[in-house]
Amino acid sequence: MQLVRNGNGGRRRVAGFTVAGAVLVSATAGCGGTGGGAAAADVLRVATQEKPVQLDSCGPSNGSELAYHNVLYAPLIKADDKTGKLGPGLAESWKYTDDELGFTLKLKPGLKFQDGTAMDAAAVAKSLMQCKAMGNQVPEQVTAITADGAQTVVFKLSEPYAAMPDLLSGRMGMVASPTAREKEGEQFASRPVGAGPYKLTAYKPGVSAELTRWDGYTQAGTPAAKVRKIEWRILSDNSALASEIQTGNVDYAWGFNTTLLAQLKDQSGITLGSNGVSAGWTSINLNRSRPPLDDVRVRQAISHAIDRKAMAVAVSGGAWSTPAWGPYPPGSPYYDRGVENAQPYDPEKAKELLRQAGHGGGLTIKAVALNVPPYADNAVVLKEQLKKVGIDLQVKAQPTAEATKNFYPGTENLMLISSMGGTSPMYVYPRFYGQDTPANVGRVKTAATPLVDKLLTTYGEEEQKKVMKEINAVAARDVPFIGLYFIPDPLAWRDNVTGAKDSPSIQGNVNLAYLGLNR
DSSP: OEEEEOTTSOEEEEOSSOOOSOOOSOTTOOBOOOOOSOOOTTEEEEEESOOOSOOOTTSOOOSTTHHHHHHHOOBSEEEOTTTOOEEESSEEEEEEOTTSSEEEEEEOTTOBOTTSOBOOHHHHHHHHHHHHHHTSSSOTTEEEEEEETTTEEEEEESSOOTTHHHHTTTGGGBOOOHHHHHHHGGGGGGSOOOSSSEEEEEEETTTEEEEEEOTTOOOSSSOOOSSSEEEEEEBOOHHHHHHHHHTTSOSEEESOOTTHHHHHTTOTTEEEEEOOSSOOEEEEEEOTTSTTTTSHHHHHHHHHTOOHHHHHHHHHTTSOOOBOSSSSOTTSTTOOGGGTTSSOSOHHHHHHHHHHTTOTTOEEEEEEEESSTTHHHHHHHHHHHHHTTTEEEEEEEEOHHHHHHTTSBTBSOOEEEEEEOOSSHHHHHHHHHSSSSTTSTTOOOOTTHHHHHHHTTOOSHHHHHHHHHHHHHHHHHHOSEEEEEEOOOEEEEETTEESGGGOBOTTSSBOGGGOEEOO
């Protein structure tokens, strides 16, 4: 039994596998001060170990910024935070044109941004075209965005594209003030102006933020602010964060190292939870354009050789345990029970598939892994599990940028051990199962490719879900990538916090607008 250090120099036990390396919190997280003193009755104090890259809704993403986006911006179309069902946001209605080459939104009247400028159709169109120029969020199928009067936004499409409502409920629909973006330039990423229930009034990247209730908020599906102010800190040190929660200096925390769960368990006045409706998952991305991974029998063999639950428990100390067989966890409305346990753990089956594929004498595969937890630990466990079926996994743990670079075609590495995940299904399915996407590193046409094309021309949420199930079934057999286990965000809150159970969002991360105080 190997003892593994956590981020504080403490130790936790990992049973069953030798897991090398330190179990650390996010390598990019900063460390703020420790606060203290009596808190105002209308000031919510929150903390996390997640650090966003930037706060522009159209900028690059690492997922951590979604908690900010959910309250600084308001979506054009609102996806219910629990069910994902689409409803009015800042737009009161939307529709496709008869030829499906146009899409229109009708905005609610009298909208404003937090800087006081009008959010009319012209402003929304300008903001979205700014995003398109940045190369983020707006899909290539959108060729133009214009205003037709004060309330109607018109999207011109190059081809039928059914994903518009879904995408406009996510980051693409979180419209920023185009005036503020022009005024601030690159600084807008740390001085965002949206139309959400809270506005950013102070920000120290990697350290802290202050969000203040914006009384000009127009109801857009997200609740109005329940407190006057949110004081937000990034605390990378495990002991510091645990102490701040225990002493009452932090009311609500999320996105922290799972080793804290043991410290906070059974503590008086503290409740633990997790985001079970939207979770990323650890994964193995595969280069299917080169042998031996171009052979589906080899991909299936690798999948059968992995004991997903044992891996999850080993690297998390038991905090994670749910295998990932599809893109959504059991708590999600998009969960598909039909693909559960598609390749059950079966080393003998794995050996037989390898023999059929001509690798009965063994096989060597080179891979890279992200050098931060849990991915580096996954690589160690994976190496031991694959060794049992005759696969020699030669894996190097590298920084994210280096590992990604060393996985692209032309390199010798055929696997990237990292993570996958996403919010809206009309984003997730094309990105992870399509042909010309970053997740398909070899740009290989797969069995799911025609179904992805079908999904993008299928209209209506229920009809789209049927096509998603078709994709799931095909992918379960074809194994375009290998999901390992889900990594739901841990949550902790004190008894004086209201709305905490409603805070997990299917759109990703948490929505702090649901939180109030009773003190």
